[in-house]
Amino acid sequence: MSTSIIPGTRRRLLRSPKFTDGLLGAAGLVTVLAVLEFSTIVGLLPEKTFPRVSADLRELAGMAGAAELWTAVGHTLQGWAISFALATVIAVLLGIAVGSNAVLYAATSAVIEFLRPIPSVALIPLVVLVLGTGLQSKVFLATFAATWPVLVATIYGMRDVEPVALETARSFRARPRDTLLSVVLPGAVPYIAPGLRVASTTALILCVTAELVIGAPGLGQSITVAQAGGQYQLMYAFIIATGLLGVLLNLLFVALEKRLLRWHPSQRSQGGVQ
Amino acid sequence: MTDEAPMLEVRGLGKTYGDGPQAVHAIDEINFTVARSEFVCVVGPSGCGKTTLLRCLAGLMSASTGQVSIEGRRLDRTPEEMAIVFQDYSRSLFPWMSVEQNIAFPLRRKRLGRAKQQQLIKDSLEAVNLADAGRRYPWQLSGGMQQRVAIARALAYEPQVLLMDEPFAALDAQTRADLEDLTLKLRHEYGVTVVFVTHDIDEAVYLADRVIALTPRPTRVREVIDIDLPRPRNQLTTKELPDFARLRGHVYRQVRQLDDGADQREAATAS
Numbered sequence: 001m002s003t004s005i006i007p008g009t010r011r012r013l014l015r016s017p018k019f020t021d022g023l024l025g026a027a028g029l030v031t032v033l034a035v036l037e038f039s040t041i042v043g044l045l046p047e048k049t050f051p052r053v054s055a056d057l058r059e060l061a062g063m064a065g066a067a068e069l070w071t072a073v074g075h076t077l078q079g080w081a082i083s084f085a086l087a088t089v090i091a092v093l094l095g096i097a098v099g100s101n102a103v104l105y106a107a108t109s110a111v112i113e114f115l116r117p118i119p120s121v122a123l124i125p126l127v128v129l130v131l132g133t134g135l136q137s138k139v140f141l142a143t144f145a146a147t148w149p150v151l152v153a154t155i156y157g158m159r160d161v162e163p164v165a166l167e168t169a170r171s172f173r174a175r176p177r178d179t180l181l182s183v184v185l186p187g188a189v190p191y192i193a194p195g196l197r198v199a200s201t202t203a204l205i206l207c208v209t210a211e212l213v214i215g216a217p218g219l220g221q222s223i224t225v226a227q228a229g230g231q232y233q234l235m236y237a238f239i240i241a242t243g244l245l246g247v248l249l250n251l252l253f254v255a256l257e258k259r260l261l262r263w264h265p266s267q268r269s270q271g272g273v274q
Numbered sequence: 275m276t277d278e279a280p281m282l283e284v285r286g287l288g289k290t291y292g293d294g295p296q297a298v299h300a301i302d303e304i305n306f307t308v309a310r311s312e313f314v315c316v317v318g319p320s321g322c323g324k325t326t327l328l329r330c331l332a333g334l335m336s337a338s339t340g341q342v343s344i345e346g347r348r349l350d351r352t353p354e355e356m357a358i359v360f361q362d363y364s365r366s367l368f369p370w371m372s373v374e375q376n377i378a379f380p381l382r383r384k385r386l387g388r389a390k391q392q393q394l395i396k397d398s399l400e401a402v403n404l405a406d407a408g409r410r411y412p413w414q415l416s417g418g419m420q421q422r423v424a425i426a427r428a429l430a431y432e433p434q435v436l437l438m439d440e441p442f443a444a445l446d447a448q449t450r451a452d453l454e455d456l457t458l459k460l461r462h463e464y465g466v467t468v469v470f471v472t473h474d475i476d477e478a479v480y481l482a483d484r485v486i487a488l489t490p491r492p493t494r495v496r497e498v499i500d501i502d503l504p505r506p507r508n509q510l511t512t513k514e515l516p517d518f519a520r521l522r523g524h525v526y527r528q529v530r531q532l533d534d535g536a537d538q539r540e541a542a543t544a545s
Contacts, residue, residue: 162365164360164362164365164366165365165366165368167334167360167366168358168360168366168368169379170334170351170352171332171334171352171356171357171358172352172357172379172380172383172431173351173352173354173380173383174379174380174382174383175382175383178379178382178383182368182371182379183368186368186370186371187370189370263369263370263411263413264369265413268413
């Protein structure tokens with residue numbers, strides 16, 4: 001049986017202060033970096049292909065003022081932004097249509113379930129053939145991949161609207177447009193927001209993949225070029241930069257989700273009476 | 275002609291869910307009328323189809339037979355003159371909207387102009403003693419306050435008929451008493467017709483001009499009881515009146531389907 005005298009005390013000590021979480025996270029990161037650094041120093045990892053982490057970071061810091069890095073970041077972000085925006089608009093509109101119409105839902109769910117598992121990268125040869133190796137191909141691949149999480153989330157969200165809320169709107173004879181925009185869609189946000197966060201990450205992954213594989217300009221292309229030139233520290237610097245970009249975008253979306261869902265039980269940290 | 279028509283008329287209303295051997299005969303046949311500015315409580319034993327009746331009255335569900343009319347017009351959806359207060363306030367209020375936005379939502383369609391709309395919101399919040407809560411969110415308020423917001427939303431809609439579906443069933447006794455008195459005060463101030471569905475016999479007798487007692491399923495009207503208790507009513511003095519006890523006992527017997535000797539027999543077997 002439990003040995004704790006006051007139930008919950010132990011959990012509270014470990015959990016409540018936010019800075020403890022942050023501290024633990026930082027400690028974990030530092031440990032991983034230290035292990036990598038140490039592995040290279042003692043020769044566990046060959047220094048040629050695995051330069052010291054500290055050297056990679058120095059390389060990245062050195063590039064912070066150079067246009068090369070920021071141009072690459074800019075290209076990648078441009079592709080990400082266009083495809084994320086396209087995916088969001090397509091998926092939300094399609095999701096509203098499919099989610100609010102039982103016939104359309106029945107007619108499309110098989111198509112969606114067939115198309116969704118296709119890995120975007122499998123389309124690369126086709127896309128290169130049709131659209132070439134530029135921004136268009138990158139945007140097509142990333143949009144294709146990023147549409148699914150938002151589409152599926154929107155459909156589920158539309159179909160799981162609180163019936164009492166819907167009935168309330170109906171009893172006040174709300175116009176369909178008001179019901180959709182002010183009751184159904186906000187009620188679906190708890191589904192859509194995590195979908196958007198996944199889509200953001202997916203779009204970034206596909207942009208970088210397109211740059212790596214088909215050579216569209218951006219961080220992915222810079223990584224390949226550095227690798228081909230044997231500049232491994234540079235290659236790692238770009239890889240780390242790509243990772244940091246992913247982390248930043250994710251943080252952005254976590255914050256956005258918190259803001260959008262501050263009314264939702266999952267996010268209500270304070271102010272509730274009951 | 276419409277002047278003479280009752281505010282609300284229920285004629286030959288019946289409801290059966292499904293068909294064939296699985297059919298559930300929820301409401302057999304219900305007839306009653308509600309006069310303008312009248313306060314009518316509908317009580318019945320648990321599971322007697324009160325909710326079904328209310329949904330038909332509200333135009334949220336179509337009846338299998340018979341009809342509901344408001345001022346002589348047959349209704350097929352919730353009429354313009356009607357507002358509903360649902361039991362489940364936490365789901366009926368939109369949590370992503372502030373209190374003000376919740377109250378403003380049904381008004382959008384009416385295109386009242388900003389000043390008029392703001393005035394309605396302000397007045398209705400004052401009427402339910404929540405003048406300072408406009409900027410807050412429903413989930414930041416207690417259960418009783420949330421139901422007051424829902425009542426304010428209904429009032430701001432300027433209905434002639436207020437339909438309330440067991441609105442205080444989820445609240446504690448103290449809050450419930452306060453909200454009963456608030457409802458009586460608002461009925462007096464706004465002159466609105468109220469149809470109040472409840473399973474609480476004390477509540478029904480305390481609030482109503484008339485109580486409609488229903489039978490178990492398939493539901494019919496068992497009796498319509500005039501409540502001639504003096505107004506204004508008071509939680510203490512009204513409930514101390516011998517007439518209150520008599521009416522309460524009468525409605526109780528009707529709802530539990532006991533004849534006058536049956537409760538004594540029941541008491542005898544219980545002891």
